[in-house]
Amino acid sequence: MAQDVLCEVSSCVHNITSQNKCGATQIYVVNHKDNNASSSAETDCKTFEPADL
Structure with missing residues (x-):
């Protein structure tokens, strides 16, 4: 598992x-669509x- 993201x-x-x-x-990463991502x-x-900038 990644130590640093x-x-x-x-x-x-x-x-x-x-x-x-x-x-x-x-970290929670998802596909744009229901298919598997290829990039x-x-x-x-x-x-x-969002941060309060």
Whole structure:
């Protein structure tokens, strides 16, 4: 299992901006559609929560 999850989404509350890491306790990624994804562009991070910027 991954120890460090990198993230460049600075508008997410879980982003540790000084390190570009995700600070969430778990990550939830889903397909755009009901089929299996064949590229990262066909997935979404459901862990995202907007930060108060």
